[in-house]
Amino acid sequence: MNLKQLSAHLGLSQTTVSRALNGYPEVSEETRKRVMQAAEQHNYRPNTRAKALATGRAMAIGHVIPLSTQHEMMNPIFGDFISGAGESYSRAGYDMVLSLVADQEQSRAYHEMVAKRNVDGIVLHAPKMRDARIPLLQEIGLPFAVHGRATDIATPYSWLDVNNTSAFQRATDFLLDLGHRRICLVNGQESMDFAFRRRRGYEAALKARAIVPDPRLLFAGEMTEVYGYDTVRRTQSLDDPPTAYLVSSIIAAFGVRRAIEEAALVLGRDISVITHDDDLSYLRNGSDVPVFTATRSSVRDAGRKLAQLLITQIETPGSSPLTELLEAELTVGRSTGPAPNRI
Amino acid sequence: MNLKQLSAHLGLSQTTVSRALNGYPEVSEETRKRVMQAAEQHNYRPNTRAKALATGRAMAIGHVIPLSTQHEMMNPIFGDFISGAGESYSRAGYDMVLSLVADQEQSRAYHEMVAKRNVDGIVLHAPKMRDARIPLLQEIGLPFAVHGRATDIATPYSWLDVNNTSAFQRATDFLLDLGHRRICLVNGQESMDFAFRRRRGYEAALKARAIVPDPRLLFAGEMTEVYGYDTVRRTQSLDDPPTAYLVSSIIAAFGVRRAIEEAALVLGRDISVITHDDDLSYLRNGSDVPVFTATRSSVRDAGRKLAQLLITQIETPGSSPLTELLEAELTVGRSTGPAPNRI
DNA sequence: TTGAAAGCGGTACCAT
């Protein structure tokens, strides 16, 4: 059933029916009621593409995932984020278009998206520090919002980010309060902006207590289990091994935990891990590993908010860029202690 | 730059330019060359929506993710699958539209998709045994392909599945060959079709050796870490605890491993785990846990293939449903042994 | 308050 058929059925013009359906004021209440009912009854939905063509709005938002960030993609975080974003979109009537693009084709992909006009805006994931995609999109003039931030970009743009610096500073403080002095940072590659910020938080906490960061305890790599595992093994064979780990990724944390447990077995060492992670409450049962968690619901929330932010920007043309900085909700589960504490 | 402008610029009609660009034979080679060049130079891309409206094809495929399957969604498997599918789509010029839909809104979502006409087909994820979505889509007449299969659906439909039965049969055989007799199956909820098939494979292997499956060693649940962890703890306190675990999900496997290691520590027990999992080659280093893996590349491959299958079906109308059954590529990494073996 | 008609940017049929 399309508009033509519906209006023929009602003995009205397409114009009137369209107006009735879209809430224009100049339609009599009686007509509107009739139209609404008929639309409902025939399960009428306007053809998105025709509507898009006529209005110039695609009612869709693109998420571009660089293929190199696959470890990010397969990250539970990503799923939660996307599903939060999906909520906002469906509420506002937008579709979500996912594009997985090889790194060398990023620029082409964006140009294509804007030329093909099948999205009204784009969400940028996994920004690098001086991310070239940002000026590119600004130049193209396609609305976008960044999940995260990119340091060293002069012109303002919309973003939503977790306060990585403060989160890692708090986490480090927490470990310092426990008496740890040699804390190993298992971080993501520093080309990723968030990794840079996390290190800054870590260092700030150390400096506040006049501890000089040991460069041998700083690691940056692709956030895989193997990486986490290897990092622990390597550092545990130092003369002066770390007594605690601060892990930047849930995936790496699996490897870290594994290695820690081995180390505990083999070397009889007692080590603390702290990571952002979730759904690991069970670790409290028998573990001697404190776990530092960012709740899944807060990630969903971030997705929801970023999507909403982009929609707002798209729908209020001429608006200046919007930004939002979220404080990470962190909890720590202790093996022997009571229920997890917020820190 | 749109077609009108481009053709004006070239001094040709829109018709000719369109034909030249779309490879119709009746255009002179010379004209075609000129047109192609101009298009390239002006970075012309046809407006997807106009094209869609004119041709009746949306050039987009929808993936509907039931929100209840979030643990599936956040599964690394899902990311790999999607990224494989993405490859096929971009090669064939399709967009991928992701819809995250609450369970109770599934039906509405499908109806809407077909009415709004913004996808040419749908990929169905996480089919249940007698999945109502399949007859629904068949009735609606929207092309679709299922990732997995649904038992007890009479009319044929397109699907691609891994041979879950044979994979779990092989895995069980492997453990039996190692001498295990009490093997615990940590399975997904049996409303999920794959879980049902996996149990069947497990039972078939046991029965082939005249072993009666112990119902106390059969578990079906939501595939979380906690679930894996709890299952091991519960079963290890049986009078006659299992000596090996066959785990149906990578997420649950993390919890299982964790609990196994604790059990090894606390009870001094030596337990084998087998699961499909990947990127865990490092476990060979110091672990006494055999790990059963399905390679990530094979999952990507599945995504790629299913997408291609759906595209084929869409583009050859009147074609009968296509199906493909993949044998799982499984490898086992042993702690003390040499490189992993395929089984 | 309602309707006719001209787009939106393409494709495809029918002429030439």
Added chain:
DNA sequence: ATGGTACCGCTTTCAA
């Protein structure tokens, strides 16, 4: 080989 023109299904301006 090329061009004119009528759609595709909706919105929106203008006129009644």
